[in-house]
Amino acid sequence: MLKRVPGTRDILPGQTELWQKIEEISREIFSIYNYREIRTPLIEEEALFNRSLGKSAEIVQKQMFLIKSDNDSYALRPEGTASIARAFIENNLDKTNPFLKLYYMGPMFRKERPQKGRFRQFHHIGCEVLGAEDADIDVEVISLAGRLLKAYSIDGYHMTINSLGCAHDKRELADILRKRIGPRLSEFCPDCQTRFNINVLRVIDCKNEGCKKLIQELDIHESCLCPGCKTHFNKVREGLDALKIDYKVSPHLVRGLDYYTRTVFEIIHKDLDSQQNAIGAGGRYDTLIRDLGGPDSGAIGFAFGVERLLLVAKSLPAKDGQKLVYLIALGEEAEKRSIKLLDRLRKENISSDSDYGAKSLKSAMRKANDAGARYVVIIGEDELKKDALTLKDMSSGLQEKIKADEIILRLRK
Numbered sequence: 001m002l003k004r005v006p007g008t009r010d011i012l013p014g015q016t017e018l019w020q021k022i023e024e025i026s027r028e029i030f031s032i033y034n035y036r037e038i039r040t041p042l043i044e045e046e047a048l049f050n051r052s053l054g055k056s057a058e059i060v061q062k063q064m065f066l067i068k069s070d071n072d073s074y075a076l077r078p079e080g081t082a083s084i085a086r087a088f089i090e091n092n093l094d095k096t097n098p099f100l101k102l103y104y105m106g107p108m109f110r111k112e113r114p115q116k117g118r119f120r121q122f123h124h125i126g127c128e129v130l131g132a133e134d135a136d137i138d139v140e141v142i143s144l145a146g147r148l149l150k151a152y153s154i155d156g157y158h159m160t161i162n163s164l165g166c167a168h169d170k171r172e173l174a175d176i177l178r179k180r181i182g183p184r185l186s187e188f189c190p191d192c193q194t195r196f197n198i199n200v201l202r203v204i205d206c207k208n209e210g211c212k213k214l215i216q217e218l219d220i221h222e223s224c225l226c227p228g229c230k231t232h233f234n235k236v237r238e239g240l241d242a243l244k245i246d247y248k249v250s251p252h253l254v255r256g257l258d259y260y261t262r263t264v265f266e267i268i269h270k271d272l273d274s275q276q277n278a279i280g281a282g283g284r285y286d287t288l289i290r291d292l293g294g295p296d297s298g299a300i301g302f303a304f305g306v307e308r309l310l311l312v313a314k315s316l317p318a319k320d321g322q323k324l325v326y327l328i329a330l331g332e333e334a335e336k337r338s339i340k341l342l343d344r345l346r347k348e349n350i351s352s353d354s355d356y357g358a359k360s361l362k363s364a365m366r367k368a369n370d371a372g373a374r375y376v377v378i379i380g381e382d383e384l385k386k387d388a389l390t391l392k393d394m395s396s397g398l399q400e401k402i403k404a405d406e407i408i409l410r411l412r413k
């Protein structure tokens, strides 16, 4: 039997309603904050991600799904930020909108070892603000993340923030780290030994307990923020405090993508396994757009992993009460009437369905029940004779005969 690719999922009816709800809530909140939707292709040139995420990023090193076509090499997008930066430059959006607030939702692809909360095709709901360096934007973006989580009815999470500083500060920090870590490198895990050579900053956020202890022993907690970055970070913190947003500062938060500068943040949920307990993350990438050939343009954003949101959203507000009207026609004549009535109901925008050719009232009622019908309309011999319909309210169980031409008015009520 043919099976789905490991690490991918079929999202079936029953689950799709939750996805729709989470998307619907997100659109509503993004629009309240005046963000507009952008949709970029699922495939991009491989070079876009190599140049944006950096050679040291695990995604670039081993997680990209590549498609070779003649002399070209494409990648299924592993994340959305690089594509949006590319779209910003390619469509000259800075010329018409030097300050842009965008949101997106859709599938991303990473060749990871599948496990709970970790997939090879997963989904992001995220946003990016392009053309803005002010710390107030960092505050807006972080508070927007909190507002979305509240709207999804998710609690039990905590937010960690840090500032990596500008490109110059990052280089300075890397030099200090190399000097401190170098003499004891052999005591670090093999991953850190590799990271040491390509991006030593990643060593300080290694999740390995042994490495964490070594970092503590080596007393590596300083950051190297220049006065401008220090002021920026202080302003972000003051803004978050003013809005009473809960957060912790961790100088060890680095993030695995090279494009970050200044503010970075991560949202961790207590109910998820420690290897994949981030429900969302983001940060500033003030040099990415210029590095990709665009204008000098500060930017910041974040993305939630939808699968992880759904794992922790225990009480996602249910979809609005089911309003389906289900028609049961008993006999050929009734069926002709039912098909016309169904067409009328739908033209009136009343959600309706029928089981087309009921074998018995009992089996048709069972199907109406399975379909989650709010009302059932029965057309049988008696109803045909009297030009009437039987209307049953499935939640109260009450049933009454009404005149056929009253049905729309009654259902509207």
Ligand code: HAM
Pocket: 078, 079, 080, 081, 110, 112, 117, 118, 119, 120, 122, 123, 124, 126, 127, 128, 278, 279, 280, 281, 282, 283, 284, 300, 301, 302, 303, 304, 305, 306, 307, 308
């Ligand atoms: P990221 O941390 O790689 O950041 O991904 C964001 C979120 O996607 C994670 O916190 C996690 O919830 C979810 N996620 C990541 N990988 C998987 C996976 N294999 N299976 C399930 N969920 C996953 C980014 O991608 C950045 N582009 C975020 C950003 C936007 N930074 C600035 N703007």
